[in-house]
Amino acid sequence: MNSDGLIIFFRAQRFCKHHCQVRNNCMKKVQFLILIFLVFIAGCSKLDNAKPAAVENTIIGKWSYTEYYLSIGGPGQWYPVTPANQVIEFKPDGTFIPSKFFLKDATKFEIVDSVTLKIQPASTPSGYILMGYSIKTAERELYLYPVSPYCIEGCSNKFKRWTFL
Numbered sequence: 001m002n003s004d005g006l007i008i009f010f011r012a013q014r015f016c017k018h019h020c021q022v023r024n025n026c027m028k029k030v031q032f033l034i035l036i037f038l039v040f041i042a043g044c045s046k047l048d049n050a051k052p053a054a055v056e057n058t059i060i061g062k063w064s065y066t067e068y069y070l071s072i073g074g075p076g077q078w079y080p081v082t083p084a085n086q087v088i089e090f091k092p093d094g095t096f097i098p099s100k101f102f103l104k105d106a107t108k109f110e111i112v113d114s115v116t117l118k119i120q121p122a123s124t125p126s127g128y129i130l131m132g133y134s135i136k137t138a139e140r141e142l143y144l145y146p147v148s149p150y151c152i153e154g155c156s157n158k159f160k161r162w163t164f165l
């Protein structure tokens with residue numbers, strides 16, 4: 001081998017050595033980035049599959065009696081309930097637990113349809129009261145209003161879903 005061939009050989013060897021070293025560093029960086037990307041994707045997929053917090057759209061549970069609406073012939077108005085912190089409860093077995101000042105003698109309820117409850121006993125000739133109800137899910141509010149016997153002037157009761165802190 002002549003001297004020109006040896007020079008070319010050594011230069012080629014140096015080039016390959018340098019090229020392989022750069023290539024290995026690049027591969028290590030690419031592998032690291034792929035690993036980070038996979039961890040990120042795995043974490044995101046777990047978040048996507050997680051169910052959002054359940055928003056309850058059922059009457060079952062405890063409700064804090066907060067306000068009542070009353071109209072005596074003119075425009076109605078909401079009034080705060082006194083004493084505060086009164087709680088009612090609708091249990092899954094049909095048991096109704098009243099507050100001291102709201103349907104205090106009632107012990108049972110039945111869901112008649114999507115907007116009506118039958119609450120008993122009551123001091124009416126039928127022995128029960130039909131109450132209309134609506135739930136504002138986002139606000140966590142329940143509205144109860146008499147259907148039979150009907151409240152002529154307009155009346156309603158507002159409850160907040162009860163949570164202890």
